[in-house]
Amino acid sequence: MATESFDKQWYVLHTYAGYENRVKSNLESRIETMGMTDYIFRVLVPEQEVEVEKDGETKIVKENDFPGYALVEMIMTDEAWYVVRNTPGVTGFLGSHGGGSKPVPLLPEEVDDMLARMNLVERKVEHLDVVVGDSVDVVSGSFAGQEGEITAIDDEHQEVTILINMFGRDTPTQISFNDIKPVK
Structure with missing residues (x-):
């Protein structure tokens, strides 16, 4: 019997490289059409803005931090797991060992670091141990x-x-x- 968790947690999805945003769009659509809004909450592609110089011009572009991966915030029920797993472009979950085993969620500190890096949350630094000249x-x-x-x-x-x-x-x-x- 599969165990279910009723805690909202973040999981990492394997996707086809280059299809991360398409997977995000497909999954968001499936969440609505399959009535899973109470179990699957957010889908993110880990990106950050970087400066790129091309033809003498500097532009800000979004760069994928982890090609072939997307993040999903969800409550891991059998139904939610099925919907996510069977979304076109999803090849599996990171931390799932096959044979019907449920994946391992990200640790809270991993999620905090990822969201702060994407500028989705502001992380307050209590004290930075540096001085001028360091x-x-x-x-x-x-x-x-x-x-x-x-x-x-x-x-x-x-x-x-x-x-x-x-x-x-x-x-x-x-x-x-x-x-x-x-x-x-």
Whole structure:
């Protein structure tokens, strides 16, 4: 007998790569037509905005963080599981071991990190242990992967100003506390 959970939790779906948004659309449509709005709540494709330079112009585009995956917030009942599993483009759940086993939900901290990264929730940083002159890594946002030196700290707005090397020059840039970590 399959166990059912009556807690709303987040699960990761495997999809065909490049079909994540189509799966989202298909699933949202099926939720309505199959009367599952009380069991399946949100479908997200993990994306973030990044700056891309093309033909000398800088544009902001959405980039898929995890190609081939989508997130679904749902109550894991047999019916909801069936609807999601049989949505066109869905190849399975991450954490399901086949043979009718239900998938493992994401941990709350994983969900919080993912939603904050997508700017869907604001995460408040209690204290950032850095001082002017420290080096930090940018871990999310438009400058992810860059390293910079802190030139100013704004505790009220939870931002630091760091110097990031752009086009061969150090450029002052404001970055949220959430988007950096100290270099050890």
